Amino acid sequence: MANKIALVSLIIVLTLVNWSIYKKEQHLKEGEVVYLELAPVDPRSLMQGDYMALRFKVANEIREKLPKKNTILEPQEGDVIVSLAENRVATYKALYKGQDLAVNELRIHYRVRNRQVKFATNAFFFKEGEGKRYEAARYGEFRVDNGEVLLINLYDKELKRL
Structure with missing residues (x-):
């Protein structure tokens, strides 16, 4: 048995x-291809072994709009509306509250953990010794399906895959 x-x-x-x-x-x-701009960072301080810590400009904009309790961002989840340019680069539009989306808009799910707004991941892993290659990273490529995002790769300022 x-x-x-x-x-x-x-x-x-x-x-x-x-x-x-x-x-x-x-x-x-x-999933739909979307590029999220990386927040300004010092790549030398982000390189640790075989990964790069990631922050995104849209996440910073979400953080500014979310309510805080005693100046601290509480753990929570939600969706944000981003506008898509022709090259699929996403920019912050508004927090999602059930409103209809325009043709060039997309809903992306976010989570607040440890006082940080996060999407699918906050790190990009690569082969050991390839850190220099990713120092030029300016965008993260995501696939979006029903608001959920998966990080695919990193791109430079001209949207060329690194």
């Missing part, structure tokens, strides 16, 4: 893991 329970549990876990992988693959394949 214990073997049957273990086998059923294993099948359920593997099914859930594979479903999650499938959903992420669909997100990568079908």
Whole structure:
């Protein structure tokens, strides 16, 4: 009996893991491409081993608009509306409150954790020794699906993939 329970549990876990992988693959394949500008940073202070810490200009703008309790940004979640330029670069428009979106607008989900506004990730990992290559990073490429974002790669100021 214990073997049957273990086998059923294993099948359920593997099914859930594979479903999650499938959903992420669909997100990568079908999500809308959006570029978010990186917030001004000193790349030398961000390089630590094989990753770069990321902050985004839109996140800073969201942070300014969110209510604070005793000057501290509380943990929360929400959506922001961004306007898309022809080159798919997103700029802050407004906090989402259920309003209709224009053709050139998109809704992106954000989370506030540790007093920071975050999207999918706050780090970009790369092969050891390739830090110099990413010092020119000015944009993060995301795939957006129903507000959820996945970071794909980093781009320079001319939107050339690094």
